Amino acid sequence: MDVRMVLPADALEGETANVMSNKVCKDFGSGRPFVLEVIDAHALPTRSGLDNTVLKINKVASKEGIVVLGTSRGNGTWVEEKERKHVQYGSNPMGVGISGLDFCSSSSFKNLQSETEDKVKFYGCLCWSDKDIPDQDYLDGLLAKPDLPLEIHQSTPLRVLHRRAAGVRIRHVLTLQSYRIDKHWFRLSLSTTAGTYVKEFCHGDCGRTNPNLSTFLGCKTNILELDCEGIATT
Numbered sequence: 001m002d003v004r005m006v007l008p009a010d011a012l013e014g015e016t017a018n019v020m021s022n023k024v025c026k027d028f029g030s031g032r033p034f035v036l037e038v039i040d041a042h043a044l045p046t047r048s049g050l051d052n053t054v055l056k057i058n059k060v061a062s063k064e065g066i067v068v069l070g071t072s073r074g075n076g077t078w079v080e081e082k083e084r085k086h087v088q089y090g091s092n093p094m095g096v097g098i099s100g101l102d103f104c105s106s107s108s109f110k111n112l113q114s115e116t117e118d119k120v121k122f123y124g125c126l127c128w129s130d131k132d133i134p135d136q137d138y139l140d141g142l143l144a145k146p147d148l149p150l151e152i153h154q155s156t157p158l159r160v161l162h163r164r165a166a167g168v169r170i171r172h173v174l175t176l177q178s179y180r181i182d183k184h185w186f187r188l189s190l191s192t193t194a195g196t197y198v199k200e201f202c203h204g205d206c207g208r209t210n211p212n213l214s215t216f217l218g219c220k221t222n223i224l225e226l227d228c229e230g231i232a233t234t
Helices: 014-023 048-057 106-112 136-143 198-203 213-217
Strands: 001-006 118-127 152-154 168-180 185-193 221-231
Touching: 118 136, 118 198, 136 168, 152 198, 168 213, 198 213, 198 221, 213 221
Parallel strands: 001 221
Antiparallel strands: 118 185, 118 221, 152 168, 168 185
């Protein structure tokens, strides 16, 4: 809920692309697959209808205006800014963009979630700290405490407990990096194993996620924005 699938601001920087490629992800920030089922359609969809739908959602005039980051050169390298006409969400004021819309079988829906269970996911968070953060070194020192990868134990979050079975799940935070904004606000970049409740890792969920960001900062913390910036494809 309320999580954007976006491309990180620094995704076009060659060095960032090389680092991510050398670590775990070849197509960092390439969006997320989805399946859409239309119930009781009044007419059968056509190939041209799907193509027109993509253009309308992306708000571009032709297929030539759509470039998918990381795949346009065919070798997994990044597309430079000057080559971009539209990358996923760039031209749409609503912030949504899609590519590769096609017909699929019912089994695609069944397999969709299972295919992502072992993936690494990348997130960007806007966080708030109750205590003052005097400088970047102070923040780095607090977040240097956990040894990575960090094993966390998450009870089913209170926000989804009404629709999911109660239980404790073990997940892992693989990377963690912070960027101080001012004395109370900071951004957090992290990668996790699939199925991690990132919001709960940030605010602790009344102690139902352990350890959590509040544990390391020694105060109440909260998360105001959460962006999924990519899913590892390899």
